[in-house]
Amino acid sequence: xxxxxxxxxxxxxxxxxxxxxxxxxxxxxxxxxxxxxxxxxxxxxxxxxxxxxxxxxxxxxxxxxxxxxxxxxxxxxxxxxxxxxxxxxxxxxxxxxxxxxxxxxxxxxxxxxxxxxxxxxxxxxxxxxxxxxxxxxxxxxxxxxxxxxxxxxxxxxxxxxxxxxxxxxxxxxxxxxxxxxxxxxxxxxxxxxxxxxxxxxxxxxxxxxxxxxxxxxxxxxxxxxxxxxxxx
Amino acid sequence: xxxxxxxxxxxxxxxxxxxxxxxxxxxxxxxxxxxxxxxxxxxxxxxxxxxxxxxxxxxxxxxxxxxxxxxxxxxxxxxxxxxxxxxxxxxxxxxxxxxxxxxxxxxxxxxxxxxxxxxxxxxxxxxxxxxxxxxxxxxxxxxxxxxxxxxxxxxx
Numbered sequence: 001x002x003x004x005x006x007x008x009x010x011x012x013x014x015x016x017x018x019x020x021x022x023x024x025x026x027x028x029x030x031x032x033x034x035x036x037x038x039x040x041x042x043x044x045x046x047x048x049x050x051x052x053x054x055x056x057x058x059x060x061x062x063x064x065x066x067x068x069x070x071x072x073x074x075x076x077x078x079x080x081x082x083x084x085x086x087x088x089x090x091x092x093x094x095x096x097x098x099x100x101x102x103x104x105x106x107x108x109x110x111x112x113x114x115x116x117x118x119x120x121x122x123x124x125x126x127x128x129x130x131x132x133x134x135x136x137x138x139x140x141x142x143x144x145x146x147x148x149x150x151x152x153x154x155x156x157x158x159x160x161x162x163x164x165x166x167x168x169x170x171x172x173x174x175x176x177x178x179x180x181x182x183x184x185x186x187x188x189x190x191x192x193x194x195x196x197x198x199x200x201x202x203x204x205x206x207x208x209x210x211x212x213x214x215x216x217x218x219x220x221x222x223x224x225x226x227x228x229x230x231x232x
Numbered sequence: 233x234x235x236x237x238x239x240x241x242x243x244x245x246x247x248x249x250x251x252x253x254x255x256x257x258x259x260x261x262x263x264x265x266x267x268x269x270x271x272x273x274x275x276x277x278x279x280x281x282x283x284x285x286x287x288x289x290x291x292x293x294x295x296x297x298x299x300x301x302x303x304x305x306x307x308x309x310x311x312x313x314x315x316x317x318x319x320x321x322x323x324x325x326x327x328x329x330x331x332x333x334x335x336x337x338x339x340x341x342x343x344x345x346x347x348x349x350x351x352x353x354x355x356x357x358x359x360x361x362x363x364x365x366x367x368x369x370x371x372x373x374x375x376x377x378x379x380x381x382x383x384x385x386x387x388x
Contacts, residue, residue: 026375030355042304042355044376057307057377083303098303143373153373155354 026050027144029127034134039112043097045125050094051075051087058083058098065106070118076109088113090120095127141198145205153201157194163201164194176200279367280350282324284342286366291319293366294384295342296374299356300329304376308357311377313338316384319361324348359383 026046033039044050055061055077066075072090086109087096095118115133119126129135142154155163169177169192176195193200285293296312298305312321313335321339323330326348331341351360354373359380361370374380 026379028375042302053378054376057311059310081306083306098307100301100303100306143375145375145379 023047023149024049024147025145027142029142030137031129031135032137033115039115039135041097041112043095043127045093045095045127048089048092048094051085051089051096054087054096054098055085058085067106067110069110069113071120072118074109074113076104076106078104086112088118090118090125092120092122093125095125147205149205151201151203151205155199155201157196157198160199163199164192169194282342282344282347282350282362282366282368284344284347284366285322285324285362287320287362287364289320290364292364292369293320293322293362294318295322295324295360295362296380297324297348297351297353297356297358297360298330299325300327300333302356304374305357306333306335307377308374308380309333309335311380312384318384324351324360 024047026044028042028044031039031041031043044054055075058077058079059081060079061077062080064075064077066073068074069088070090072088075087075089076084077087078084082100084099084104085096086099088094115130115135117126117128117130119128137156141156143151144153145151164177165179169179176193179192179194180190190201190203193202282295285295287293294312296305296308298309309323309330312323315338323336323339323341324347325341325343326345328343330336331343351368357374357380359372359374360368363369372383374383
């Protein structure tokens with residue numbers, strides 16, 4: 001899977017080697033708009049089936065309508081409880097987001113989707129806000145899960161530099177300095193990568209399964225030579 | 233000569249206006265940076281204790297941090313409020329509005345602005361795990377209702 005996010009011209013691209021395409025994955029990122037359009041959305045992308053799950057999680061639908069957009073099928077589902085889900089299903093990947101306002105109409109949905117450039121392929125889904133609408137990512141830029149393997153969080157360095165330890169890392173990996181962290185319970189294991197623009201957090205998809213944790217670390221071929229040990 | 237002076241005065245006013253706009257933009261950036269420092273994760277790496285979430289349950293407490301403006305939170309609360317064994321379950325929020333959610337009725341809602349601020353929630357919904365003494369032990373960003381069910385099932 002290659003997940004790419006292009007918020008304001010820069011690209012965060014995560015390449016995971018191996019036969020990962022067979023694994024279900026999900027990703028989410030946050031977009032805020034200008035004062036004029038007032039947008040503030042949490043967008044989800046994922047492998048086939050993501051949208052169906054998102055809609056079923058909302059409960060009984062009260063209304064739904066669909067149309068085509070950017071080579072994919074768009075479906076808007078509203079519930080009586082005031083929630084709505086907008087889903088876009090492409091040939092390879094899917095995208096959806098929730099809204100609270102169930103009065104949203106098809107024109108508004110189309111306007112929202114037109115702010116995004118979607119590029120869908122077997123390698124992943126690139127969501128690129130169109131220039132000129134003031135869209136930007138929020139402080140937490142992106143979070144991705146690969147089922148049975150790992151999660152990857154990408155945080156803007158400007159707002160999350162404090163996540164990085166004050167002591168030296170275990171080594172220098174491609175793109176920055178690497179640390180290993182344990183959570184407060186002492187059981188979790190995470191890698192932190194500090195780059196000039198972002199803090200990248202990498203952890204196992206299942207904390208309770210040591211083999212998954214090992215696989216998560218092992219899959220990061222570039223980091224294999226970094227000794228893993230508890231933080232000083 | 234008068235025309236030249238008038239042109240210079242107009243130019244000076246335009247430069248002054250530009251400086252005012254630049255200063256306003258600078259102030260805005262400084263405020264954003266200050267807000268970033270205040271809400272940074274440094275404190276999150278320290279010990280956070282929530283007496284309201286202490287319990288006699290030796291497995292501790294799961295708390296789901298939610299924001300009423302977040303549609304995903306409403307859906308996550310529906311999954312979180314399902315009856316289950318294991319740790320106690322509570323919803324943590326900073327404002328009263330969540331107590332009106334029918335989905336929240338099955339579990340207790342802790343409305344505590346001070347606690348919320350001390351938790352340094354990066355995004356909502358977020359699953360937090362507290363030990364029986366109410367000390368924060370773990371935090372997980374929640375992607376979807378199914379992801380939440382997996383997090384709850386995997387650790388209980």
